[in-house]
Amino acid sequence: MASGSAIRGSRVGAGPMGEAERGDAAPRVWISYWCANGHETRPSFAEEAAEEAPVTWDCPRCGFPAGQDQENPPSPSKNEPYKTHLAYVKERRSDEDGAAILDEALAALRARRGG
Incomplete structure (x- = not known):
């Protein structure tokens, strides 16, 4: 039989729920990257950090480098x-x-x- 003092529906160590308890989330910007296989990746960055976004991003589907220019994606590195x-x-x-x-x-x- 379970203890009568257990709180149902929450985990031990669970923090407060809701935005009011955690503060407001930073405004986000999504930047598109395309790899040589035509896959699009859209990681999100804080608006303040969007100017410093990396030039290339690794494609999560194939692992090739992806760039922000859809017409000229970076070529795969030679291993x-x-x-x-x-x-x-x-x-x-x-x-x-x-x-x-x-x-x-x-x-x-x-x-x-x-x-």
């Missing part, structure tokens, strides 16, 4: 494909360098093993 450790090593060393290092390491290993 480099994932490179393995071996690919980075091959960029720094030639095949001859790799063979020389391998021969040196095998010689050191054989010397330790006495072979």
Whole structure:
């Protein structure tokens, strides 16, 4: 059986309800941004901050950058494909360098093993 002192319809720690208790909301401005896929995003900004709105905004649907010019949206950034450790090593060393290092390491290993 539930306690008789529980307040029904509210959560513990719930604050006051209504605009009168929280104060007036700042006036808002919605700015449209378009991505290369034609998606429109309309984030809202306070009127005071609308002059300082960012030039680009990330599209929440596809992740591409979106700009305020619908006819010329920013182009998607070029992502480099994932490179393995071996690919980075091959960029720094030639095949001859790799063979020389391998021969040196095998010689050191054989010397330790006495072979």
